[in-house]
Amino acid sequence: MKLKKYFLYLIIYSIGGFILEKIINIIAYKEYVDNSILIGPYQPLYGSGVVMAIIVYDLFISKRIKNKVVLNIALVVTAIITTAIAEAATGYGFEYLYGEILWDYSEFFPCNLYYVCWIPTSLFGIVGYLVIKYIHPIVENLINVFPKYMVYILFVIFGVDIIITFFFIL
Numbered sequence: 001m002k003l004k005k006y007f008l009y010l011i012i013y014s015i016g017g018f019i020l021e022k023i024i025n026i027i028a029y030k031e032y033v034d035n036s037i038l039i040g041p042y043q044p045l046y047g048s049g050v051v052m053a054i055i056v057y058d059l060f061i062s063k064r065i066k067n068k069v070v071l072n073i074a075l076v077v078t079a080i081i082t083t084a085i086a087e088a089a090t091g092y093g094f095e096y097l098y099g100e101i102l103w104d105y106s107e108f109f110p111c112n113l114y115y116v117c118w119i120p121t122s123l124f125g126i127v128g129y130l131v132i133k134y135i136h137p138i139v140e141n142l143i144n145v146f147p148k149y150m151v152y153i154l155f156v157i158f159g160v161d162i163i164i165t166f167f168f169i170l
Contacts, residue, residue, distance in 0.1 A: 010047040017046020049086035053079040080125030091115030
């Protein structure tokens with residue numbers, strides 16, 4: 001049950017990340033830029049950062065911290081850290097495997113690393129916090145009524161997309 005739940009979170013927040021990425025690209029480049037890696041309308045980088053923050057929050061933070069202010073601060077910090085981990089793992093992993101730089105924050109911000117930069121990483125982490133705080137409770141309720149067979153269909157679609165992308169396109 002937990003794997004189903006976290007997989008659906010990954011898909012939902014990856015679709016949200018895809019939409020966010022398109023909005024950011026339109027604002028930054030003044031045009032639609034398709035910088036997706038996978039075929040489908042999802043950006044797993046965003047989904048994985050949010051899912052990691054949810055897991056840390058569910059397993060550790062919410063069980064140990066009772067003060068609401070401290071709880072929110074801990075969630076913001078967690079979301080920023082998991083965003084940085086997701087960015088670093090995705091960016092450096094892809095560069096290692098395929099020899100390509102996916103993005104470079106130094107084009108817009110002063111920073112020493114291509115993939116993790118204090119300003120955008122923190123902004124994405126804050127967006128992750130807002131998603132977890134305000135959107136995630138709604139998503140949790142939707143997940144509970146999501147048909148099991150649809151999870152399998154999404155899993156197959158996502159898996160086939162990854163296989164096609166990484167073994168035949170890249």
